[in-house]
Amino acid sequence: MPDHDPTPDRTPDLDIAVVRLDPDLPLPSYAHPGDAGADLHTTVDVHLAPGERALVPTGIGVALPDGYVALVHPRSGLAARHGLSIVNTPGTIDAGYRGEIKVLLINHDPVEAVTLSRGDRIAQLVVQRFERARFVEVGVLPESVRGAGGYGSTGTGSRP
Numbered sequence: 121m122p123d124h125d126p127t128p129d130r131t132p133d134l135d136i137a138v139v140r141l142d143p144d145l146p147l148p149s150y151a152h153p154g155d156a157g158a159d160l161h162t163t164v165d166v167h168l169a170p171g172e173r174a175l176v177p178t179g180i181g182v183a184l185p186d187g188y189v190a191l192v193h194p195r196s197g198l199a200a201r202h203g204l205s206i207v208n209t210p211g212t213i214d215a216g217y218r219g220e221i222k223v224l225l226i227n228h229d230p231v232e233a234v235t236l237s238r239g240d241r242i243a244q245l246v247v248q249r250f251e252r253a254r255f256v257e258v259g260v261l262p263e264s265v266r267g268a269g270g271y272g273s274t275g276t277g278s279r280p
């Protein structure tokens with residue numbers, strides 16, 4: 121770590137009530153100042169054959185304030201080293217949810233199994249504010265430059 125960290129730790133913006141359903145495992149925590157994701161741990165040993173998935177408990181329950189959502193993101197190190205990801209990435213933890221946060225891990229490696237031990241950090245939780253939309257039905261949508269183009273409509277090469 122440099123003498124002067126250019127990303128100093130912030131005063132937390134928000135308190136979130138957490139229960140530890142497994143008191144021997146740590147609370148979610150940020151690895152570095154400025155990190156967006158707080159790491160979540162598995163409470164169980166996991167063995168995933170190639171292509172296999174498993175719903176893995178984290179031992180954590182939260183009560184998010186109204187207007188907030190927590191998103192369960194994969195960890196890039198596990199993805200790069202082992203092909204490990206999350207089936208429904210990012211998982212959505214609703215403000216009203218009071219159950220245990222679980223992570224639907226999947227082993228995308230075509231050959232190697234993935235083995236994780238109880239206590240390993242398996243995913244990261246990003247807490248965000250969100251907008252509650254009112255879906256207002258109209259007959260025709262306003263025009264835009266993109267229009268209905270999508271799914272690669274701009275091509276893959278560099279653009280002028």
Ligand SMILES: O=c1ccn([C@H]2C[C@H](O)[C@@H](COP(=O)(O)OP(=O)(O)OP(=O)(O)O)O2)c(=O)[nH]1
Binds near residue numbers: 192211213215223
């Ligand atoms: O990765 C995840 C995704 C969801 N959940 C919990 C929290 C969330 O609030 C609840 C419902 O998730 P979601 O809305 O994604 O699932 P659904 O299939 O739509 O179920 P439901 O009908 O219960 O909303 O399950 C997790 O613990 N981990």
Ligand SMILES: [Mg+2]
């Ligand atoms: Mg739902």
